[in-house]
Amino acid sequence: MKNYQFAAGFVTLYLLVFTILTQAQNTPVNLLMIMFLLAPFLVIWMVVMVLKYAVYNGKELEEDEIL
Helix, strand or coil: CCCCHHHHHHHHHHHHHHHHHCCCCCCCCCHHHHHHHHHHHEEEEEEEHHHHHHCCCCCCCCCCCCC
């Protein structure tokens, strides 16, 4: 799947739902544990998708350039 925008949106929504569920009462602890354990893999997947398929149209950095 080459759609990095889907990956970014999905992971953002996933982490938002996880954050809301941690504050909600009567949320099963097993569900929160599974979501917590999956989160790093989803973030890594999102980063790989963005680095691999996103297009950068900004100014290229040069080694001699001082900011």
